[in-house]
């Protein structure tokens with residue numbers, strides 16, 4: 001059997017175990033407060049800026065899902081983790097450039113940040129050429145309607161950045177599978193207001209795509225509120241791994 005703790009020191013492993021216990025307790029409490037079953041919420045460990053050894057250690061502690069936001073870093077880390085004999089589910093959660101699609105489809109299991117019809121097309125072509133099974137995709141929603149900050153815009157007539165056209169493009173793409181929605185609470189918005197708005201959009205979206213039930217929302221600072229508004233996936237970085245050295 002692979003020694004899953006080989007690449008981190010025991011004190012780091014203990015630190016990760018403590019962070020994981022705290023985050024799991026927060027998720028469990030938020031689920032009971034919301035009257036939801038704990039099994040409805042999956043935690044994605046956002047390991048950006050942290051080394052492959054941390055991913056291997058987290059997997060050894062039972063973490064199944066990992067999130068990364070930069071292709072170059074993620075590709076190298078995924079290769080290292082695979083070489084250690086560990087196979088978590090990799091979620092790409094960052095802004096994605098079309099010229100990175102060919103790389104991302106090789107290691108990602110889910111891409112959560114599709115927010116334009118053109119990106120959906122590029123990802124579909126890359127997935128068709130570079131994978132033997134469909135790629136799960138979440139459409140990223142812009143909660144404040146400002147496309148400059150990423151996310152497809154609800155109620156927009158923009159044929160490239162409107163949420164309707166983007167969802168339709170993903171749903172119709174042969175090598176992609178539409179799984180649901182993802183969002184980040186905009187800076188300067190109360191999370192309560194942001195996730196209430198997101199829940200409205202999600203209701204509309206599920207009317208059109210009833211099988212696409214994933215809702216990825218909530219991070220270290222606001223996961224309880226997101227769970228209260230129906231998040232099925234929370235993306236947790238700093239509360240689990242510690243403060244990142246730089247803001248990203």
Ligand SMILES: *Cc1c(COP(=O)(O)O)cnc(C)c1O
Nearest residue numbers: 046069093219220235236237238
């Ligand atoms: C970094 C990041 C997270 C995790 O943020 P924390 O506040 O550290 O939990 C979640 N989602 C996205 C899209 C991120 O880039």
